[in-house]
Amino acid sequence: MAGDAVDFRPQLITALERVNALLSAIRRVDPTRFVFRAAIIDHHNPDGWRQHDVQGYLKAVLTLEKHAAALQATYESNGLVKEDPLPNILSYETFWKQVLLAPKPLTAVKATLKGKGKEEAFVDIVARGGAEWIKFWTKKDRHLISEFREQDSYVNSDWESEDEDGEANRPNPSTSTTTPISMSASGSRLRNSLIETVNVLVAVVAQVDRPPGASSPDITIRLTRMEEHPEGGHLDDRIPASFEAIRAMGVKLVFGDLADRDLATLAAPSPPPAPMLPSWRINLDPTACVGLCSDILHHPLPVNEAEARRRFLRPADADADAGAVHGENGGESSASHGADSSNVLVGSGGSDPTYQVAQSKNSRELLKEVLEEMESPVIELLRDTLDEAMRHARDRGEEVSGVEFWATKEAVRHLREAMCSDETIGEGMEQRRMRRLVGVDQGDFFEGSRYEGRAGVLDGLKLRVFDNDEPGLSRPPLCEKGMRSFHRSMAAACSQFLEEYYASSTAEPSSYPTDTLPAFLRPDKMPVPKIAQLTLPFPIVTLHATRRGAAEGMTTLSMGNVVFREMFATPRWRVKAWAQGNYDLEHRDAEEGKRTEHHAVVWMLPYRSFAEGKRVRFEKGDYSLPPPLPQ
Numbered sequence: 001m002a003g004d005a006v007d008f009r010p011q012l013i014t015a016l017e018r019v020n021a022l023l024s025a026i027r028r029v030d031p032t033r034f035v036f037r038a039a040i041i042d043h044h045n046p047d048g049w050r051q052h053d054v055q056g057y058l059k060a061v062l063t064l065e066k067h068a069a070a071l072q073a074t075y076e077s078n079g080l081v082k083e084d085p086l087p088n089i090l091s092y093e094t095f096w097k098q099v100l101l102a103p104k105p106l107t108a109v110k111a112t113l114k115g116k117g118k119e120e121a122f123v124d125i126v127a128r129g130g131a132e133w134i135k136f137w138t139k140k141d142r143h144l145i146s147e148f149r150e151q152d153s154y155v156n157s158d159w160e161s162e163d164e165d166g167e168a169n170r171p172n173p174s175t176s177t178t179t180p181i182s183m184s185a186s187g188s189r190l191r192n193s194l195i196e197t198v199n200v201l202v203a204v205v206a207q208v209d210r211p212p213g214a215s216s217p218d219i220t221i222r223l224t225r226m227e228e229h230p231e232g233g234h235l236d237d238r239i240p241a242s243f244e245a246i247r248a249m250g251v252k253l254v255f256g257d258l259a260d261r262d263l264a265t266l267a268a269p270s271p272p273p274a275p276m277l278p279s280w281r282i283n284l285d286p287t288a289c290v291g292l293c294s295d296i297l298h299h300p301l302p303v304n305e306a307e308a309r310r311r312f313l314r315p316a317d318a319d320a321d322a323g324a325v326h327g328e329n330g331g332e333s334s335a336s337h338g339a340d341s342s343n344v345l346v347g348s349g350g351s352d353p354t355y356q357v358a359q360s361k362n363s364r365e366l367l368k369e370v371l372e373e374m375e376s377p378v379i380e381l382l383r384d385t386l387d388e389a390m391r392h393a394r395d396r397g398e399e400v401s402g403v404e405f406w407a408t409k410e411a412v413r414h415l416r417e418a419m420c421s422d423e424t425i426g427e428g429m430e431q432r433r434m435r436r437l438v439g440v441d442q443g444d445f446f447e448g449s450r451y452e453g454r455a456g457v458l459d460g461l462k463l464r465v466f467d468n469d470e471p472g473l474s475r476p477p478l479c480e481k482g483m484r485s486f487h488r489s490m491a492a493a494c495s496q497f498l499e500e501y502y503a504s505s506t507a508e509p510s511s512y513p514t515d516t517l518p519a520f521l522r523p524d525k526m527p528v529p530k531i532a533q534l535t536l537p538f539p540i541v542t543l544h545a546t547r548r549g550a551a552e553g554m555t556t557l558s559m560g561n562v563v564f565r566e567m568f569a570t571p572r573w574r575v576k577a578w579a580q581g582n583y584d585l586e587h588r589d590a591e592e593g594k595r596t597e598h599h600a601v602v603w604m605l606p607y608r609s610f611a612e613g614k615r616v617r618f619e620k621g622d623y624s625l626p627p628p629l630p631q
Helices: 009-028 057-077 086-101 141-165 193-205 238-248 286-291 305-312 320-326 361-375 378-395 409-418 429-438 485-506 538-551 562-568 584-591 612-619
Strands: 040-042 108-114 120-127 132-137 218-223 252-255 281-284 404-407 463-465 555-558 602-604
Touching (some): 086 120, 120 193, 141 238, 193 218, 238 252, 281 286, 281 538, 286 409, 286 429, 286 538, 286 555, 305 361, 305 612, 361 612, 404 409, 409 429, 409 463, 485 562, 538 555, 538 562
Parallel strands (some): 040 602, 132 218, 281 404, 281 555
Antiparallel strands (some): 108 120, 120 132
16 A cells, blocks of 8 residues: 555665765775885885876765765655665675775776777776776675576476477477576586676676786675575575686685674774885896996085086186087087987076076086985985895894895996996096996995995995896795785886887888887987997896896886886886786785785986096086087
């Protein structure tokens, strides 16, 4: 009877209380707890290597707010509440609890993901940086039972009609499309909406783009309203058979609506991440090999900015002809790779005459570097950070005798070739440091440096050179403890870039499409060094160095991020924004209850170029560096 309609107002009141509590908890959550932060130490740009937001997150919050507003409007209308609103709110609670529990970083929530073809699938949560897709199944077991009964009714009706037609017309059970599905012992012919949902997901994950070295995403199905082992067993054996068939496809099944997990506890502020530290074995890329020898890092610093300007800027009363002929106004070589020599006025106004003189790009770069060094000395930052990294390693039980610096053969060759540029070396202190770094000369790397006798953990600095014995089956990585999935992903990406470069460089010019290479590897984009003849282009040396350091689980020290920045932004590596690995190492440690402190993969320090040659000549009043350009 119409007059006996059920009023769900009590459930509405409960739903309002719960949705408002849920909203309150979610609004307290800092969304940045979910985002990807690349394992990169960058003191000058700490937020430059992170994910900005989680796709769909704000929209999901807005949807919840709209639902709460609709419930509030229904409550205030004082009308008959014809439907129970509580199940929807409970579903929202389960979703948000799973968001808070999902392995981070989260790439997206409530997203439709597409494969390379027409396949697409709706996924509730894309977790572990894209490496795990979480899908909710919110139907009860009676829904599957209803499907099975419908299938059985078709089978029975077909067999009854066949009995009437006679035995001769009965189809072969082994080929009939209406064979009772329950007859399948293996479950391979089970058909229901749950299995169909999984089939779609499996088809899509097999075709989505993945970054180099990453496998297809894992799939997790959360069945919120079904039990794996209900009391008294399942009403139909095809339900557990379906579970078995799904697991056979490599899909993980989890059960329950997370009602036992306290929302307030899950939403509580997360402790700030521990400061990222490098490994105590450091891999030097070519910029670090050169930069650590720079005069900027070792010669006594200017006492103030005016002295810094006099050190590297040509004064107004300098020999104008020398400046024009010898490069200050006409072609001075820069210590940076591919830098131009454009001249501009530095600053505007002031009593210092160098403000009013056009200065080369190299002079401006050196001034910038020395001013940075006066504010934050690189050697001290390197020394103090590695001292802390060693203490942490010892606290974890690692046997650490001292900091080790490593480099690839390509990086060492690059450094030796840079030594040949005599006119930029000045008194030879930079050159001597380079020789001692690679072991050509014996002696203290810091001799004559402002850090002589106070280098701390850097004392005795000397390079170890990687041999051809790569980590693999024969031996583990040198820094296996603390290795990240990001290490693996980077090694795979660098290997792929190197393979493409060498394939393009050895192929006939017309047979290899160089426009398919990343911009930083195209021949027309390669920087041309002005201070040395190099066997390998600088980006290729950098890729070799970065690849080997990553493969060893080391932190790669870089004092120039040009190549890494280009590689990091390459679409093939940044698939779906921030899916740069499987995050399997971190996920495994978390599941096993380990609190492994994973190393930084890259450590960015400010660029430091050769400076001794210009400093020494300018101190003598010689502004003719470099020599006249050939006519």
